[in-house]
């Protein structure tokens with residue numbers, strides 16, 4: 002990239018850098034949570050505020066995605082009293098968020114929903130998004146199930162800085178002028194940050210370009226196996242970098258039943274009740290229908306609305322989190338085959 | 353900051369008109385613009401929000417005809433004249449009024465669905481030159497579930513209106529017995545010279561069979577309009593609940609032409 | 619000619635008398651029931667060289683070589699020395715003489731389910747704690763049966779041991795991560811003790827008192843709102859046994875013990891046995907010693923000098939329900955009572 006300079010910082014300089022950054026920014030990065038994993042004696046890696054370089058867990062993919070910084074799982078939108086709703090306070094500082102190329106690309110998809118869809122900007126998203134800058138984490142090694150290269154999410158330029166992580170040092174590429182001053186004393190380096198170029202896992206991401214194809218796929222027998230396999234837990238969508246769905250709920254403080262909060266809470270099309278209307282009517286009762294809806298949103302629905310390709314950055318978190326070992330790439334491959342099956346039939350039909 | 357588009361505002365309840373035991377019309381102070389067929393999000397702090405169609409509106413007010421079915425709607429039924437409810441919106445596209453001008457307009461509605469077309473019917477009642485004529489088939493379960501009785505009578509007597517009112521399974525004077533779909537044959541489509549539009553609104557199953565019935569009667573798909581109901585949370589295209597493929601019912605609907613509506617498969 | 623064998627002595631060295639005179643079955647201890655697969659060669663070699671060529675998987679998870687002639691026992695003991703050194707001394711830190719085979723059979727092999735090295739339900743590494751317990755109870759002339767289960771499923775049958783250990787967790791709830799999906803509530807209802815419910819805030823309430831500590835909620839949660847704490851906890855099920863007279867299932871003795879509390883108590887076990895038996899070890903299992911001493915004395919001995927962690931709770935009294943193969947088997951002439959004063 003032009004106009005970038007790279008610096009090589011040692012541990013103590015890095016700590017000084019973080020202290021300096023914290024004056025203006027709330028710095029978020031993946032952090033190891035001991036025994037935070039689903040199973041005993043396994044850890045998780047979550048986004049948390051960090052204060053020192055060594056707080057950052059860069060050796061592993063975060064269990065849950067970067068989106069949690071911008072759209073926390075539970076977020077208070079309004080405080081209410083009997084006669085008014087009052088907006089919750091915006092963040093006190095600017096945000097600096099560490100993420101990989103896929104993570105940062107996922108923000109573009111979040112932006113499409115929260116800022117562009119229907120021409121309405123979501124004020125609660127916008128107020129944090131406007132104050133967020135990103136720091137690219139170089140992927141020195143890739144992780145099980147990464148396929149960013151198959152969906153073009155392996156490269157980004159939406160970052161202000163880029164870090165190449167070492168045990169006690171880091172190479173830092175600065176592309177945003179606003180950060181240049183932090184490095185006035187730093188030792189320049191000729192290191193250049195690399196993006197992943199090829200993943201071990203290659204996914205032939207299906208393309209569905211017409212609604213009638215999407216609708217024909219909904220009746221395809223390929224979904225049936227998921228009635229037995231998928232437990233509709235929603236782990237995949239909660240862990241997904243690009244899923245955005247949420248629920249709104251009002252809660253009252255029990256001490257005083259007249260005041261309370263309106264909260265926004267992450268939700269998932271995989272979980273029961275997502276499509277449930279008053280009286281209990283649902284549109285996707287079977288688990289296979291929920292799963293099909295999720296997959297077709299990723300492959301078709303989002304692209305048909307925004308024309309920007311997959312609603313997926315190939316981060317691999319959905320499969321990594323699935324307790325039933327359902328592989329999302331394997332489903333994509335089955336979907337590609339189903340599309341191929343339908344296509345010749347259609348040609349014959351039209352002839 | 354610009355006005356927060358999802359912040360609810362307190363509005364006074366001007367009047368409450370019970371229609372049936374479980375369906376009441378709330379007249380609420382409002383000076384925001386409303387279009388026929390749009391909906392608003394009604395909030396009760398502590399309980400939550402519910403999307404409700406505007407069943408009527410005029411200077412300084414908007415009407416909601418609400419069926420008591422769950423948390424929020426139960427809460428609304430405990431309010432009285434002078435209390436506040438919280439509103440945001442309007443949302444949604446509303447009925448394509450221009451398409452109806454100077455045409456024969458057919459409206460087939462079932463149950464609470466009638467409230468989604470009430471303001472439209474009233475508009476055409478007040479301006480009877482707007483459409484060539486109006487053919488109504490409104491169905492209710494039984495006499496106890498009839499909404500807007502006075503209005504129904506008023507509309508029945510309007511010169512350019514042809515109204516058929518049905519009860520699913522009850523005999524009563526002035527009412528036909530049967531489902532709305534049984535009476536589609538009474539609409540003189542052949543005499544319209546192609547110059548007409550149909551509106552269908554009601555429970556999903558009713559809309560499905562009415563749509564099919566109209567097609568059998570030779571109505572072209574693009575002459576049919578429907579209002580969809582889906583679970584909604586945000587009404588501004590963010591929460592994802594109302595989405596069907598690339599379509600967001602809260603943004604792109606709730607009104608859809610049949611050519612689009614028929615391909616919306618959840 | 620039948621050889622002259624001190625079968626008590628041989629039994630004490632983990633060679634069990636066979637119905638074929640002069641033949642014995644070696645029982646190799648596998649505390650925690652997981653070892654390097656290379657040792658399978660050793661047991662195979664013993665079976666094929668000195669045994670009758672068959673191999674028995676011991677019910678207490680020992681590796682058994684039946685049909686060993688008494689005269690070959692010294693050679694077998696020589697041969698198993700590296701195994702004893704590796705498993706008892708190195709793996710479990712047991713201090714013992716390894717030259718003449720096993721010194722005692724009394725503390726039986728510590729059984730364990732596979733635990734967290736493999737199992738998705740497990741809360742604990744059952745091997746680690748088995749090894750530490752082995753160090754506390756072995757070698758030792760007092761009989762005790764211990765097993766360790768990784769979770770309250772109790773696949774290792776802690777409910778039928780003198781002391782059954784169950785690995786537990788006390789899940790921590792992060793309300794902000796909860797999406798109110800109810801998966802944990804359903805899971806706890808279906809698989810555990812029905813202590814969770816969704817509340818009016820669309821979050822989860824817990825009746826912590828009746829939580830069985832299984833961690834099913836953690837496994838079920840899609841968001842990681844439930845998390846196991848960094849510490850692990852143990853439950854002790856006391857006084858279970860099988861047998862011809864009055865088998866019974868063990869009862870809850872202690873809950874939410876940390877490792878220090880558990881090991882502290884176990885260190886008191888030999889002292890307790892010694893007191894009950896007046897320093898004369900006999901072939902009688904731990905549960906019967908508790909019967910003779912009475913639960914209250916047992917409790918005093920076990921807790922002696924132990925600083926319990928604050929969460930720990932201990933049974934005030936224990937009422938076992940026995941299967942009596944002779945009705946009123948507990949009623950006998952006073953002279954036959956064995957109660958220790």
Ligand SMILES: Cc1cc2nc3c(=O)[nH]c(=O)nc-3n(C[C@H](O)[C@H](O)[C@H](O)COP(=O)(O)OP(=O)(O)OC[C@H]3O[C@@H](n4cnc5c(N)ncnc54)[C@H](O)[C@@H]3O)c2cc1C
Nearest residue numbers: 278279402403404405417418419422423424425582583584
């Ligand atoms: C565009 C539109 C217009 C509507 N117009 C009317 C109307 O004019 N009159 C009327 O009585 N009802 C109308 N409804 C249905 C009404 O929104 C539901 O009956 C109401 O949300 C039920 O809320 P509750 O809290 O009382 O019920 P609960 O069953 O307690 O609902 C819980 C939550 O589910 C969601 N929800 C449940 N049902 C629906 C539903 N059908 N649509 C959307 N979200 C739902 C809401 O977010 C609600 O907060 C309309 C729905 C839509 C989508």
Ligand code: SF4
Nearest residue numbers: 241313314316317319
């Ligand atoms: S669908 Fe899976 S691979 Fe794609 S962005 Fe979501 S979590 Fe990552």
Ligand code: SF4
Nearest residue numbers: 244245246270295298
């Ligand atoms: S896949 Fe499901 S949870 Fe994810 S954005 Fe789409 S509808 Fe929402």
Ligand code: SF4
Nearest residue numbers: 231232234235237323
């Ligand atoms: S994580 Fe797996 S089991 Fe759970 S909803 Fe997703 S696909 Fe189904």
Ligand code: SF4
Nearest residue numbers: 806829830832833835
């Ligand atoms: S650990 Fe407790 S709360 Fe969790 S499932 Fe088990 S019994 Fe229920």
Ligand code: SF4
Nearest residue numbers: 796797799800802839
């Ligand atoms: S499973 Fe997790 S997210 Fe779901 S209700 Fe329980 S704690 Fe909340």
Ligand code: FES
Nearest residue numbers: 587589591592602
């Ligand atoms: S109601 Fe939220 S996206 Fe339509």
